[in-house]
Amino acid sequence: MNRLPSSIVADASVVAKWILEESDSERAKIVGIGRTLLAPEFLLVECANIFWKHERLGGLGAGRSVDALAIVQKAPFLWTSDADLVDDACRLSSDLKHPVYDCLYLALALRRRVPVVTADRRFAALAQKHGGMAEHLIALDSLA
Incomplete structure (x- = not known):
């Protein structure tokens, strides 16, 4: 984890x-420990959907998705409005042929000159396909 900067x-x-x-x-x-955490507001919607899926499939107790989301809402994120990122995200999406919602994270990372840490292997693989992205997309499973 020591290769990560103080903000991600x-x-x-x-x-x-x-x-x-x-x-x-x-x-x-x-x-997340000891780092400044940055995120687009879309993170809340995406997490809510993940928690809802887990609740629906029995991996989270009934009604627990709202509790899980509350934990995320209380986390010390520095939020950026999706409206401020969506133009850049659309351009990245077109260039990378990757969904806009993931590119919101990447647009923020590029703007702030920090990496996105992701457990999404497909998203992280973009760094290998597109020059100059390796420092901006880091796979969670690549961190020691």
Whole structure:
């Protein structure tokens, strides 16, 4: 984890692991300790959807998705309005041929010159395909 800077963008695939017991949950929790956490507001919607899916499939107790979301809302994020990022995210999405909602995280990371930490292997793989992205997209499972 020591290769990470003091500020990072944490995407929903990492943040959800803070609450849900999944592979790499411990690693995801450590990533956030002692760092400035940046996120687009969309993180809340994406986490809410992840928690709802887990509740619906029985991985989270009935009615617990709201409690899980409250934990995320109380986390010490520095939020950026999606409206401030969406133009850049659309351009990135077009260039990378990757969904706009993921590109919101990347747009914020590029703007703030910090990496996105993600557990989404497909998203992290963009760094290998597109030059200059390696420092901005870091796979959670690549961190020691």
